[in-house]
Amino acid sequence: MRKLYFLLPGTTRSFFCGGLFAELNTLNLAQQICKAEVVTYRQREENHPFIDDLLPQENLRDCIFVVSWGFDVPKQLKKLTHCHVVYHAHSSGYGFSVPPEVPILCVSRNTMGYWGMRSQNSLIYWLPNQLPTNVSNRQVERDIDILIQARKSSEYVVNQLIPELQKRFNVVVIDSFVDDLMVLFNRAKVYLYDSAEYWAQYRLTEGFGLPPMEALACGCQVFSSVNHALADYLDPGENCHKIAGYATGYDVKRIAAVLDNWQPNNLPESFFSPYRTDQLVPRLENILTELNQFFDYRQQHPSDIPSLTRQRLLYLFCKRIQNKLKK
Template sequence: MRKLYFLVPGTAGKFACGGLWAELKTLRLAQQVCPAEVVTYRQREKETLFLDDVLQKRGEDVIFVISWGFDVPKLAARLKPYNVVYHAHSAEYGFKLPSSVPIITVSRNTMGYWGQRSPHALIYYLPNQISDEFQNLSLERDIDVLVQARKSSEYLLKELVPALQQQCNVCVVNSYVEDLAGLFNRAKVYLYDSAEYWATQGVSEGFGLQPMEAIACGCQVFSSVNSGLSDYLDPGFNCYKIAGYSKEFDIQRILKVVHNSAPVNLSEQFFAEYRTENIVQRLQRILSDINYFFDYKDQYSSNIQALTPLRLTKLRTQRIIAKIKERYFNSKT
């Protein structure tokens, strides 16, 4: 197994976010399979490798893992002579990658996007990890409705929440929570509506950890089902679809759940796909496959025709001509 270098712009300050924590979680899981280290490329940090320094070391047979969406095109170009893997969280950034770059996706939704956009690359599915602390502790639930302000829609924060606050105990979180699992275990209902946020960002929800974590802790979840959320959310069965038709209808459904429903009690089998054991096993197989590919990549050139705009135009033209010929032949017979 080659050593992995996980590239992130930085590990603190303005770069601290859910995407960074998810990437660092994957790094720690990868360390159970092979040597792996974090490498920053925008800000230098004490006791952390910096990309410029790493690239000065000649002869290292390593794999660079890139993931920061907006930086991926520049990083892929800079690292062209090296072995590179793209760890794809969100989609819709608009760039393309050569088939020499394997892609590991965090959701089947993102996998489908890259399956269409980069059909000749190696593509794998490795879901984000749900840490073991996210489980139902059977505590007293003193919060009726829990909302995290970040990524929430205007409708949720400015219309639905104020209306709910008049009828039940609503907790809106505006800052980092040290013990999120504990907070989820105190809540009866968790509201999550990220479709508007991601639409304004121009990219997609990669996975959506919070609704999954909330469900694991026993919360009844009202959520949007955009992009990666559609991997595991199943309205009517393990969640409710939020922003359903009207504010009044949402309020009625949420209050009904607050007053009458028991905590969610899904089997651990539902979460097994996202727990550590399964992810490490999948990562072992994926990295073995990728290492095998890099053993042989330089011996063969990529010779499968790409779906360029010119080739797509040619294929469409051929299809039209074939249909015309078929109609002409059928009219003669």
């Protein structure tokens, strides 16, 4: 198999975010199958090659570049025109298009549906984010009634809901980076997550929504929005509760009812199995096998399937009207 180069702006603390950690987890999965390493493109790092130093090499046909960093992807695709490239798609809605010679790995079915319509000639695969084995219910005492992360939370949660909940419950608000969020998930009884407003401001989508899934795996009762990829696995009334339900008072009433009769969210391990290493590695191996076969073919043959460009859509519209007039 070809070697994989995962393009990241950097790996130091200034780049810490869910997308970076998800990409590094995918890198670790890939390293169980083939050679793979990080390549940085914004800052030089001692432990990783830099993209401008790597490109002059002559053996790039024997590798695949994995791009993923949202707003940087169009520039990277242009820079890597003569290389084998895969787009690892997290959030969607950035507005750019992906050419048919670039396969797309989607972290959610929501993202897969987006690219299935926007880049219908590209190879598209579903590869969800990894849920590590240490994300589980550790059966410890839960001294936090309600846990909330301020980042991505709506103004409603921060300004209306939290003040009301603080009158009755022990509420912990996280407003900075936490090295081990699983410790807090295991101390909390209820976890609140409301990201719909955050993503709407940027006209982007929730790519996967790992925190609510982590909270579920750690035994929390979850009150969450169900926008975008969250709808892949959240099922209000079954495994979670929908937050921002009509009125502040009604949210408080429902959260209080859960806390008054609190029981851990004991979802079966089968619910999390598709996101665990045991199932992700074989899935990724199958995908990489197909990608290597595709790039072998692409080196010898051009694409000949028309894309749904604006011009083609206009042509199809005119043709449809013409056919109606003939009838």
